[in-house]
Amino acid sequence: MTQGVKIVTIGGGSSYTPELMEGFIKRYDELPIREMWLVDIEEGKDKLETVGTMAQRMWDASPYDVKVHLTLDRREALKDADFVTTQFRIGLLDARIKDERIPLSYGMVGQETNGAGGILKAFRTIPVILSIVEDMKELCPNAWLINFTNPSGMVTDAIIRYGKWERVIGLCNVPVNAMMAEPELIDKTLDELIYSFAGLNHFHWHKVQDLKGNDVTSEIIDKLYDGESGIPTNIHDIPFYKEQLKRMNMIPCGYHRYYYRSEEMLEHMLEEYNDPNKGTRAQQVKQTESELFELYKDPNLDHKPEQLSKRGGAHYSDAACETIASIYANKNTHIVVSTKNNGAIPDLAPDDVVEVSAYIGSAGARPIAFGSFHPAERGWLQVMKNMELCVEEAAVTGDYGLALQAFTINPLIPSGDTARKVLDELLVAHKKHLPQFAEKIAELEANGVTVKDEISRDLN
Template identity: 80%
Template sequence: MTKGVKIVTIGGGSSYTPELMEGFIKRYDELPIREIWLVDIEAGKEKLEIVGTMAQRMWDASPYDVKIHMTLDRREALKDADFVTTQFRVGLLNARVKDERIPFSYGMLGQETNGAGGMFKAFRTIPVILEIVEDMKELCPNAWLVNFTNPSGMVTEAVVRYGKWDRVMGLCNVPVMATMTEPKALGVEKEDLIYKFAGLNHFHWHKVADKKGNDVTYKVIDAMFDKDAGLPKNIHDIPFYREQLEQMGMIPCGYHRYYYREEEMLEHGLEEFNGVGTRAQQVKETEAELFELYKDPNLDHKPEQLQKRGGAYYSDAACETIAAIYANKDTQIVVSTKNNGAVPDLPADCVVEVTAYVGAQGARNVAFGELPTAEKGWLQVMKAMELLTIEAAVTGDYGTALQAFTINPLIRSGNTAKRIMDELFIAHKKHLPQFAETIARLEAEGVTVKDEIAKDLD
């Protein structure tokens, strides 16, 4: 790598970008950045200019001379990059509204990364990430791709399996939140605990030990029922069943509520759908407030309101990973990466989310060992669903998509599920060129979108 690091962020107009800038500024001594390129598309141009201008103010307020470049030309930005971060949303927040409202209109879960909505986000996103990888092979073949785009695990799997690109890590703020909040619940420092994570993105479990190697997982479980559970802002806090956690001897991630407490989570989601609006509709309001703040020429730091967005500790995941690779720090980080035997219940060549030591050569996974019977079953079903979803996203095959829908635990199989899938195809047709033949057939059959709000969004 040349002296002075070049970083490119695809989806640079995101409201998360100030969080990223804060993390880079904090780590400048070990990650000497030369320039940052923020890339977006025409539809995101206004937000890109607002966020990019604020990002420059943040750097100008720091002791460091770093130039922010803004562009709609991805290839211009990628040339000779050292690191590429991805945080884009195909179809913007309106697409997420459709992902949530259409399933809810049929009484099934609508959520950004779980159930039908998460699968369609993958259908829209995977072809784009593979195009980015092809550009990287030509323009910055030695760069690392650090992906934060959801569904992060599936996107990372697609990069490895179909993009044939191994210099990639997928990230999520959920494990970081656990390691920040659980020590506080126990009354100890983060450095006093040893963590081991294993599973898939938004579907992992972890164990905790003290510095002497004594397992303290059950102490954390006890604390979970008395204190802050450390959930992201976008997950409704329905308690797990204590007996279930004690039986498995592990701590599930917050997203497991959608599986372990499906009935209650669906009930809450439907209540919001029929009332204040789905999570995406609420986020649109939060984002509008954030961008009004970002326009302030005197604002040169991340505003507190960004915490409401659900991306707390994003910079700790993304920036620390980049710093660890650049400086060969061998830092322990939870990443989505190729399994290589860390989780023996899944194939060695698939992508898992695990604790790893991250340095210049990438991730060296910490072996977790076999999972208990129930969790092993869940994990294998979910990985099969992910692989089918990715295959459908790449091939545009309707039957493969239907198989993925059928095996997803949050989708009741049958005619209603097929109807939801067909409506989502129609709703997202602009962003699903690989399914053009399927969409034309569905339109000829008279399939239309049931939910009026989703129908009106372009």
């Protein structure tokens, strides 16, 4: 690599960007940044300028002389980059509102990365990430792609499987949250424990040992029922059944609530959906984000505001910045990432992207062997991975039949005519961002398919 590091962040106008800047500033001694580029699209120009100006103030308040470049030209930014991070949302938060509200209008889970909404987010995102990869092949062929764009596991899998780009690592802050919250439950610090994660993004489990090799997972499980659960702020905290956790002797991630407690999670989501003063999680986030950007406009603000923790992405920089620093300095740090399985989980194919504990160094991620799961978890895992593979192929090909297949085998989508109606309505609602389905969407509209949820319809 050349002297100093060039980092490009696509989706640079995100409210998360100050968290990212904080992480880079904290690690400057081991990751000397030469250039920092923030990239966004025309619709995000105002936010890019607001957050970019604040990012520059953060660097100016630090001891380091780093210039933050802002651009709407992705190719200008990518030339000779060392690391590219992605944190974008196709269709912005209005698209997420549709992903949540349209399924809920039919009485099924509406969520950003799970169920019908998660599938549509993948349909919109995967073609765009693949176009970014094509630009990288031309403009920065030796760069590492650090993906934080959701659904992170499917997006990362598609980058490798369809983009043929191996220098990629997918990230999520959920494992970091668990490792930050749990040790103190048993009067330990993180460096006194050994964490082992395995599964898929937003669908993983973990177990914990002390430094003598004694399993302390059960002890943590007991304490989880006494207080803080450590789940992200964007997930309603309905407790798992303790007997299940004790039997599996693993701790599921927070998103498993949508699968282990579907009925109760759906009930809570429908309450918020029907409450005009609350609305779905995306509507609440839109309000939080609006408040954040007002704060970012303050010319005296030169540090990450505390309110950002409400956004749901706490500790994002601990994952993204530490991964980049670990690759750059060959640190071989333990980080939980989405990467090629390569045998870490024997229940899945070697080339399947999984979310596992790995050592991160200059060669990328070296996954740590976890071993086979018991039948219950193995069954969940294999269904979910094959559902993901159907979603990815449909996103690339625009195959409507395959999209129906993905809907049919997703555990959060009751199969039958309602599932088809939800798929059809979501396709029409997102038609601007689904060119691969254009022919089918035109057919659906000709047959009278429209968006029935009033708020989602107003966003079109």
